[in-house]
Amino acid sequence: MKPPRILPNSPFARIARRVLGSSSVAMVLGNTIHLSGATKEEFLCDPYWVAHEMCHIQQFREHGYLAFLWKYLVESARVGYYNNKYEAEARLAGQRDAQLYAHNGVLPDPATMHRGAGEPT
Ligand SMILES: [Zn+2]
Numbered sequence: 040m041k042p043p044r045i046l047p048n049s050p051f052a053r054i055a056r057r058v059l060g061s062s063s064v065a066m067v068l069g070n071t072i073h074l075s076g077a078t079k080e081e082f083l084c085d086p087y088w089v090a091h092e093m094c095h096i097q098q099f100r101e102h103g104y105l106a107f108l109w110k111y112l113v114e115s116a117r118v119g120y121y122n123n124k125y126e127a128e129a130r131l132a133g134q135r136d137a138q139l140y141a142h143n144g145v146l147p148d149p150a151t152m153h154r155g156a157g158e159p160t
Pocket residue numbers: 091095126129160
């Protein structure tokens with residue numbers, strides 16, 4: 040498996056950011072994490088956020104690119120962003136797997152982190 044790529048200043052993430060009304064957004068398309076409103080460094084400093092987006096990378100791998108995109112959009116249209124089962128799974132992963140992405144094995148206080156602040160994406 041190729042390692043995921045990170046793309047800052049992504050036009051796709053900028054659109055999602057406007058739609059969600061969020062100050063910063065990370066959005067996964069296939070094997071690429073698109074960022075808007077956050078630098079690559081800010082993103083990588085938040086292990087909860089990285090774990091969340093890595094779950095979406097995994098979802099794309101499991102279902103296949105177009106199949107997952109379709110299922111995700113249908114699910115979002117049906118139950119909304121927050122209750123989307125793929126988002127619920129990624130929220131769980133964000134808590135469960137954060138340790139994997141912690142620097143020097145130390146998890147920061149989630150309240151100081153993007154993900155801990157409960158912002159969408
Ligand atoms: Zn998500």
